[in-house]
Amino acid sequence: MTTTTILLQAGGSAGIMGFLPMVLIIVVFYFFMIRPQMKKAKDHKKYIEELKVNDKVVTTAGIHGRIVEISETTFLVDVGSGIKIRFDKSAIALDASKAQNAAAAPKA
Numbered sequence: 001m002t003t004t005t006i007l008l009q010a011g012g013s014a015g016i017m018g019f020l021p022m023v024l025i026i027v028v029f030y031f032f033m034i035r036p037q038m039k040k041a042k043d044h045k046k047y048i049e050e051l052k053v054n055d056k057v058v059t060t061a062g063i064h065g066r067i068v069e070i071s072e073t074t075f076l077v078d079v080g081s082g083i084k085i086r087f088d089k090s091a092i093a094l095d096a097s098k099a100q101n102a103a104a105a106p107k108a
Contacts, residue, residue, distance in 0.1 A: 044094045051075070051092070058096035059087055 051057065055067050057077060063085070065077035074086050 059091045
């Protein structure tokens with residue numbers, strides 16, 4: 001065998017083996033970063049759709065209040081003393097609102 005033949009044979013398998021780590025990195029990114037983020041966005045959308053008048057919410061800015069009115073894209077939130085602020089539906093913090101409603105719910 002000549003040196004050229006040996007290098008050509010080694011080069012063919014090295015190309016595939018060189019590509020494999022990149023594929024593994026993409027798979028790891030998908031399962032550890034992209035997929036959980038998509039699940040979280042889906043859960044947030046579902047939670048927003050299930051909210052109703054008189055539910056307590058916390059906004060992403062940290063404002064606590066109670067929903068007074070629901071429109072197609074916004075909530076009117078009473079923050080106390082009759083002060084009402086209109087928020088976009090995406091401004092509701094999922095985790096904080098769930099925790100507040102769970103604490104306020106009567107325990108059986």
